[in-house]
Amino acid sequence: MLVNNAGVNTLHHRVNVDKFPVQEWNRLIEVNLTGAFLVAQGVLPGMLKRKNGRIIQIGSVLGKIPARLQCAFNSAKAGLAQLTRSMAIELGSSGILVNCVAPGSIMTDGTKKLFYGNDAKQGVFSRRLLAHIPMGRAGLPKEVSGAVLFFASPASAYVTGQVLCVDGGWTAGGFLRDF
Numbered sequence: 328m329l330v331n332n333a334g335v336n337t338l339h340h341r342v343n344v345d346k347f348p349v350q351e352w353n354r355l356i357e358v359n360l361t362g363a364f365l366v367a368q369g370v371l372p373g374m375l376k377r378k379n380g381r382i383i384q385i386g387s388v389l390g391k392i393p394a395r396l397q398c399a400f401n402s403a404k405a406g407l408a409q410l411t412r413s414m415a416i417e418l419g420s421s422g423i424l425v426n427c428v429a430p431g432s433i434m435t436d437g438t439k440k441l442f443y444g445n446d447a448k449q450g451v452f453s454r455r456l457l458a459h460i461p462m463g464r465a466g467l468p469k470e471v472s473g474a475v476l477f478f479a480s481p482a483s484a485y486v487t488g489q490v491l492c493v494d495g496g497w498t499a500g501g502f503l504r505d506f
Contacts, residue, residue: 328479329370331363332385334404341396352399359403364410374423382418383478384411384427385471388494391429404429408490415488424487428474431494432456434465461496 335358340351367382374380389397390404411427418425432438443453443465457463474493477483492498 328381328383329367330383330385330475330479331366333362333366334359334385334387336397336400343396344398347398355399356403356406359400360406360410363407367414371418371423374418375421378422380418380423381479382411382414382423382425383475384408384425385475386411386427386429386490388429388431388492388498391490391492391498392500411490412488419487424478424483426478426483426487427490428471428478429490429492429494429498430466430471431460431492431497432465433471433493434467438465459497460494461499464495466493466495 335355337351337355340348363384370380370382374382384407386407387400387404389401390406390408393401393405408427408429411425414423414425432442434443442456444450457465471493474491478486478491
């Protein structure tokens with residue numbers, strides 16, 4: 328089994344696409360998309376030989392619904408979702424299942440500092456973000472790992488090529504509430 332769980336975003340280059348630096352574009356695409364492709368290529372010979380395997384990509388809801396000023400991250404995660412589907416149709420007959428977990432806003436140590444801190448600016452941002460999530464809260468890491476465990480378990484033996492959003496309903500769309 329492979330869990331492709333590497334990813335980066337940018338904090339310093341939140342600008343419109345016409346001003347987005349190509350070096351930063353390349354860095355985000357290389358880590359978030361090309362890295363997953365290369366690691367999968369590295370494990371596939373053994374999986375193909377055994378005619379068995381699971382590849383679980385960790386994507387993002389921003390691969391499904393883009394956020395402003397994040398053209399490279401949005402594109403890389405959308406590409407990862409499409410890579411997942413491409414690999415699934417190519418590898419399914421070899422007994423290899425390929426799926427993707429796409430988290431929304433998850434309460435990690437990093438997001439606690441970045442989005443959910445105590446200062447007023449972060450508080451305003453986090454309220455705006457949570458206003459788009461029907462469950463009204465950030466997710467927990469164990470909720471993401473639960474989805475990964477499902478794809479790793481026998482319960483998903485007939486599931487391949489899927490992107491499972493773990494996002495409190497964010498990608499269901501149309502939900503906005505006052506804050």
